[in-house]
Amino acid sequence: MYKLTEDKIRLIFGLKVRHLRTEQNLSLQEVADKSGLSVSYINEIEKGKKYPKTDKIADLAEALGTTYDQLVSTRLPRSLAPLVDIFNSGILDELPFEHFGIDYQKFVEIITQSPAKISAFISTYIDIARNYDLNKEKFLSAALRSYQELHDNYFPQLEKETELCARHFQIPLDAAANWEFLKDILTKKFGTLVTELNTTTETIVLQQLRALYYPDRNELSIHPGLHPYQKAFILAKEIGYHWLNLPLHERVYYYKDWNSTKTFDQALINFQASYFAGALLLPLQAFCSDVSYMLESMEFPGEFLESMLRKWNTSPETLMYRLTNILPGRFGLQKMFFLRFNQDGHRQSFHLSKELHLGNKHQPHGNESGEHYCRRWMSIKIFNELNQEKKHALGVQKSHYIDSGLEYIVISWARETLSKPFSRTSISIGIEVNNDTRKKIRWINDPNIPTHKVNVTCERCRLDPCQERAAEPKIYRKLQEIESIKQILQSEGLIKE
Structure with a gap:
């Protein structure tokens, strides 16, 4: 069970007050007259902004025809029960409101203004999620995808930071970066120990990982069977974590899709490091020149695309995904x-x-x-x-x-x-x-x-x-x-x- 925070308790209390008031067709003024509280104060309570003291809760309970214990209980009527399920799950704390320009308090006010409708919507959403196996990983993946789409998957500040990093460490901006050179930067400049994942002694599960990061000793262990361009991407991503000053306690510790991602912050941090890696391995200006040439060709430039793989010593996925930025x-x-x-x-x-x-x-x-x-x-x-x-x-x-x-x-x-x-x-x-x-x-x-x-x-x-x-x-x-x-x-x- 997720522990309810003070703001969630205020919200539930406000929902109960509003539910009891509207159920009895009482106006805010009528409740104010009966309880001795001001209309504005009751309005703040219903919006989840205020939580009254004990004596005022007793006055409210009497005005609403209920008991003190029933009013302070976090149990809601059946029609509003899905809202408590959402509060108990902690999902509101994980939703990335700020990244989508949504004011959390205004979102809460929407809930308080039409709780029954919001409750029905949430119930419908949960049923659909269950029927289509929308688990937490899929939800986080969809949220991150929406964030990228909102910005056309192009982030100028990350592009700028990548170029600054490349110039600082003299990483080439017009040719492929050597993975051993990136390893040297990570080791000497950021103190990260880079080792090979021991595929003979590790369990079968760990043998399938591309890389594993040990935060307690700042060690990155890479699978020895990876192609050089895969190693380069992992190392470039690791440099990104450090150069961008991303909170390492929020990072994912092993490289395997979404299995180790638990929060949106983790997903976002992982994306930012990945974006940095793609931009470092396929530098903006030089890559744009190649793309410009590709678009100007009069025939489908298949051979030129193949040559770009060789020039940048990269994978089709990294190259194609970089095109979605450019x-x-x-x-x-x-x-x-x-x-x-x-x-x-x-x-x-x-x-x-x-x-x-x-x-x-x-x-x-x-x-x-x-x-x-x-x-x-x-x-x-x-x-x-x-x-x-x-x-x-x-x-x-x-x-x-x-x-x-x-x-x-x-x-x-x-x-x-x-x-x-x-x-x-x-x-x-x-x-x-x-x-x-x-x-x-x-x-x-x-x-x-x-x-x-x-x-x-x-x-x-x-x-x-x-x-x-x-x-x-x-x-x-x-x-x-x-x-x-x-x-x-x-x-x-x-x-x-």
Whole structure:
């Protein structure tokens, strides 16, 4: 059970006072007359700003027709019980109000003004969260993603700090940073001991980690089987923690997705260090020059993209994700998405493990209902390019969504996962095709780029025939059935259009 803080106790008390008053159709003035308290003071109590002394609580209880003990109890009526569940969970303390420009006190006032409606909303949200397995990790991931989208995933202050750090430690701003050089900086300048994770003595679980940080002795232990560019990213991220003066007590201690992230502050700190690492390994000015050249090409610059991997000695994911910083922030291409899919090589199952939507919510997005993602997506089709000889593939297509009419130019990279045998990953960015895009991307009309009709999931798709279909369009058919009934009822004059 989460321990209620004083402000939550004030809030619950205020909710009870307001509930009892409105239940009896009493005005603030009437309660004031009966209790001897001022209208403004009672109003402050109901908003959770004031908690009266014992004698005044007794006067309020008598005015509201209840007992002292019942009024000070933290139990709420059944209709408001979900609010107490929220208070007990401590989730209000974890919500990042300040990062989204939300005044916490105003949020609390909204709760006090319409507690029954807010309670019903929260109950609905909890039911949906349970049905779709929206656990804490997914919630934090969604909150961080919204924070990034709010800023177009471009953070000038982090860019500035990264450049200052690079100049201070003489890290090259026009070439790939050597991981051993970064290790030397971390060791000599920040006193971090960098070691290899002992994969022979550690448990199987720890052997799967990319890196593990021991805060008590300031030691970073890195898996020896990682590629040099993976080591460089981890070391650059570790430098970021120190250079940005991020609170190390809030950092995550091992590198494995969201499993070790418990609060939004941890998620934000981890993101800031990761952003710093990407900016350090792909410096802003030099990378922008490469991106400018890429956009000016008259044909799809596949070979140039491949050469960028070699030039910066980086992974497709780091390069593509860096594009989500640069394209909106520096080139004005704000309507775009980023997707990362994982595939078990033994099965035709695909898991969307990361997504980001800039400009607005785009058509290709995750679903938690077990539906089959459209196999015509470049993100999924690209897996077919991999085989025993070819461990790495790059592709491009125009994806035309048959329901919305929107079109995206999509670049996808697929590769074998280095740390997991028989596992694959695809990384994609998609940019909405519009007049602005056509002006800024010269190769967008390259006739060699294929165009394919796509949809979100097979279950919702009306495309027929479709050789790539992985499931019957049962949701589409159900919606069509509902639409047919609606049209009949409209023709009979039973419902309005």
